[in-house]
Amino acid sequence: MDFTPGPQGQFPGAEAAPRSAPPNFIPEAPQMESRTFGAPGRPGVPVSPQFGFVRPGQIRRCIHRYTFIWLVNGNSFWFYPTFVGNQFVQGFRWRRNRWEFERINLRRILFFRCF
Known part of the structure; x- marks a missing residue:
């Protein structure tokens, strides 16, 4: 995936x-x-059934x-997510x-x- 700035220096998902x-x-x-549950960088973190470790597919449903x-x-x-990559989410933080x-x-x- 290419994350080089586009027009006006914006990254993918950096809309209004x-x-x-x-x-x-x-x-x-x-x-x-x-x-x-253990996860890379966070072994033994308690998890709730309605929440959980963040994987791109999970948080992708929250876009916009x-x-x-x-x-x-x-x-x-x-937060108002506008783009989810494999290792990050980007958007707007209040x-x-x-x-x-x-x-x-x-x-x-x-x-x-x-x-």
Whole structure:
């Protein structure tokens, strides 16, 4: 896959940001189960049945939908994905009351939920 900048220096999936703010609520954090699963770079991370390790095929269903993301470092935020590659998702992150373009490595995402 070619990820060289296109017209106006944009990358694939770097189309216009959403025209409105994300939903006006913060979803409840996922409930952890007692069972754990290993994954590259994250052995033994607890997993909830409605959430899970992020694979490209899973988060691809959230393209162009408001998505709440929980990172492995404890941060969480609203995101609007526009493109999913094999190792990253890119789109717009809600920060300081505006959408900012961002690329996130899938290994950094612990859970996500799209609406």
